[in-house]
Structures are given as structure tokens and as C-alpha cells.
Amino acid sequence: MSLIVTGTIGIDTVHTPTTAVERVLGGSCSYFAAAASFFGPVRIVAAVGGDWPAEHRTALTSFANVCTEGLEVRPASKTFAWGGRYHDNMNQRDTLFTELGVLEEAPPKVPDAYRDSQFVFLGNTHPLVQADLLAQFPTRRLAVADTMNLWIDIAHQELRALLRQVDGLLLNDSEAEQLTEIRNPISAARRIIEMGPRFVIVKKGEHGAVLVHRDGVAVVPAFPAEQHQVIDPTGAGDSFAGGVMGRLASTNGTDFAAIREALGWGTVAASFNIESHGLERLRTLRRSDLDARFAQFREMVMLG
């Protein structure tokens, strides 16, 4: 089934304790789409500026399943740019700079050809923009939104309105706590379900994720990466989301059991993503690599 992602395309500068890269392709939309593309076609809706490097377009379109018809280039604008520095433990990072660029302008348009999209992922942006985008997919089967602390803080009511319209919400544990004032991620997710969505996925970084659904609870640890495999965690959450939604769209799954299984594919997609800066690792990845690691991971979490 048709999958669409709306979000950011960024130019990332990343420092880790051992490596650094400047101006590589990043942004939620890029990571999501790259991961989702292993499962089937994925349509992107995003905007970039006239400064968007030609090699970034090449990198993104090298994923055969990524449809860029909804990628808007605005020659007079600047692409969103972000710089960050990871701490020694690779789990925390400081933002070095943020240049919003096109993100301060009108949101990108949804091409008419995209309006029949069935699986919709609303990348993190202002909840009013997310609601406006959502309205453009009238025949959707599953809509999932991402969000962040900024919107929980400054657009709380708009976010609450959005929550009444989506099927699922994806957020990390500190955001779940901020939204509900409940520290426990399971109890926080239950409270969020009372606000509207059928399910909530709480991401816990290197500790995996929890799915709280009206029909059940599922838990998935992160893939147990070795130290030398963890090069750059940037985009882990977005490639996780891309793997989850890509898998659901490819199997036409929307129920609890389908989402639980999709969490495993998201986990495995993210585990490859962190093995390089930017999309480098995903660019050389084959679907058979993904399948093999999923089978390995399924064994690792099996309790007989």
C-alpha cells in the first residue's frame, strides 16, 4: 500500500568522540524514507533551498523506491541545517547550531498524485502543520505522528487536537513524560491513548521501544550492537519509524500484531543506520542484509 512521509530534509554536521562529518544529507524525512524504501515505495513531502547539494539529491534518489515528486526546491531559500556533538556515551548530544531555513516558510505542498496515500507518517513539525497535511489524505488507513518537546511546550492544545485525529503517536520517553507528567512510559502511554490515538510507541534510544496499544502491550529491546558498530546515532529514531511504517505498508498491516512485528523491522533498520554517518550504510545495504539481521534479532528475543 502507498506510504507517505512528511518531514525535514537537512544538511547535518555531526561530531562524535572519534569522528566528524560536515554537511551530509540528514533530516527526518531522509532517514525515514531510506529505511522505508527497503519494504516498498515511499513518497516524500519536504522542502529544500537553492543551496541543497546535488550530491544529496543523488544520495536520496539512489534509493530506488523513494519518490521525490513531493520534494519542493525553493531556489531563494536555505535548506534546514543542523549541527550536533555527541557525548562520550553516544546517547546524549548537544546541538551546536540550527538554521531553520525553509522550515520557517510555508509547508511544502502535497502533490495531487499523493492524495490517495494509505499509510501516512507525519514527521515532527508544528502540530497545526501536521493537521493540515493529514487532511490531505482523506482515504488513509493508518496515520502516525511524531512530535517533540518544543510542541508539547508551545503548542499543547494544537497537539491535543492532532492526537484526536491520528491512529498512533511516536515519541521518546522524556517527551511522553513531558506530555503526561507521568514518568513511567507504560502509564504515560496509556494516558496518551485516552487523548485519542489507538496506540503509542515510546522510544527509549539504546534501550529499545515500547508499544502500548488498545489491544495489548509489546516491548522490543534495541539490537545489541557492539561498540565498534556504533558510529553515529543521528537518525536512529527516524530510520526506526521508517522501518516500522515501511513494513506495515508492505504487509497492509494496521492491527496490534502487525505493529508489534513491525517494531522488530524498525529496530533492525535503525541498527544498520547507526553504523555510519548520514545514509552511507543504508545506501550499500541490501534487503537480504535486513532480512538476515531480522531473523537473527527474532532469535535473540525469543523466549521459547
Next chain:
Amino acid sequence: MSLIVTGTIGIDTVHTPTTAVERVLGGSCSYFAAAASFFGPVRIVAAVGGDWPAEHRTALTSFANVCTEGLEVRPASKTFAWGGRYHDNMNQRDTLFTELGVLEEAPPKVPDAYRDSQFVFLGNTHPLVQADLLAQFPTRRLAVADTMNLWIDIAHQELRALLRQVDGLLLNDSEAEQLTEIRNPISAARRIIEMGPRFVIVKKGEHGAVLVHRDGVAVVPAFPAEQHQVIDPTGAGDSFAGGVMGRLASTNGTDFAAIREALGWGTVAASFNIESHGLERLRTLRRSDLDARFAQFREMVMLG
């Protein structure tokens, strides 16, 4: 098969953000034995002082499968006592006091009738004492040791010698890092395996545990408890260990697949233990409760 645990019996005083108890039955041996007893007989080797409350003995022997022949009462000595206060997040705690008592004296004796024990768990104590205890189980099939930062620090060589004699080591993530100077728990566990044991179980508190074994890797998240279910985390690690070893002894399992499955039983045992102070919850628990939650947990982590 016969299971034995050597460790501490303590008198615990615990403060949490919402509750407090004074002088309840605690100690690694108590929690381990209570959890393990749901799977079959468990022998304990430990010492207490003349001040050990009669109701603590009643509480411990109320677990029908716990054999206290190796419980030494020393009338002129004091029982180990510990007091702790949990922070708001229930994951960190401060020690309020520690009265070593019998722990400063000679270790307890192993009854002759225990020498045929097949499954041996060496609770956390000085590695020289652990090695001495271990030598008294010449026909053991599986020996697993616990340890802590203190011994890694002040008895490093003795611990390294012990590691050459045990099959498995159980420790938490910060201890694994301290022992190996490797932050990543998987890579740290691999280094520990090079020191001798066939497998290492790294506990990550509310984030579950990882098994790194010469024959494979397994990951188990913690049971997704709701906020109101988490009353007192004291003994979570020990009841986890008791569940793991109890299950292994009851199935006579020693290989990778058996340990992987046993991690699930340990997780479920610990999830009940934290629902009360002391052994209160485990005292009213039925084996059928444990079975039901294990089945539920297996579903929660299933990836299809």
C-alpha cells in the same frame, strides 16, 4: 536438579518517595531463594545473628521449597543490616547505612548434604570466599557468580581467578564497564568471556538484560510495569537471578537456548518482586501467576 545459593540475609530498611518500611527480611539470598523456590527446591548457605527476627525465619520458611539446613545462626553476632532511600525515579538509590555484622566474620559452612549440588549460584561477596565455596561443590553442572564494584576495585586479581572457574557471571552494566573499561555492554561482556566464563548476563535495571554467550547473544527487556505496580525495586536483581537459576535447575538446562528462555522467567519473577516491599508479594504468589505472566511476556516480545 539441586540448586544452591550462597549469599546474604539482611534486615532492610527502605524508603521510597511514597512508602517506607523498617527492618524487613532482605538480602540477596532471601530474594534469590524465594524466586527460585517457585521452580523447585533451593538450598541456602548464609549466616544471621542472634538478633534475627523470628518472623523473618517464618517468612523465609513459608516458601515450601526453601531448605534452610545451611542457614547458620550465630547468637553472639549481628545480622547484616542495610538501609536505602530511592530517588524519585526509583532507579537510583542512596545507601543510608550498612551494618556488616556476620559478613565481617568467617563465611558460613556448607552442610555435607549440600555437596552434591548441581546448580550453584555464588551471591555477591569477596571473590576468595566465592572461590572457597565453589570448591565445595565438586560435581556441579553449572556455576554462576554475582559480583559488585567493590570487588572489581579491591580484589581484582581474586575476581579474575574466580572467573576462570565459573560458567557464568552476572553483573550490572556499570560493573561490566568497570571490569573491562568498555562502556558498551555487549563488547564488555565479550571481553569478560575472554577471561574465562562461557557466558555473561549484564543487567540493565528497568531496561532489562543481555546474555552474551559463546554460542550467541540474547536480549530481554524488563517486564513493562505500570507506575502503580512499582513499589520497591530492592531485590529485583536477586529475584531475577533466582528465577533464571531456578528455571535452569528445574529443566536441567545449561546451554544457550535454555539460558535465553530462563531470562524470561527471571524477568517475570523480578516483576512480581518489585510490587511490594521485602518478600510480601512473592509470599502470596502462586506458580500459576508466574506461568500466566510468563505467557503474557513471551507474547509481548514476540516478533512473529
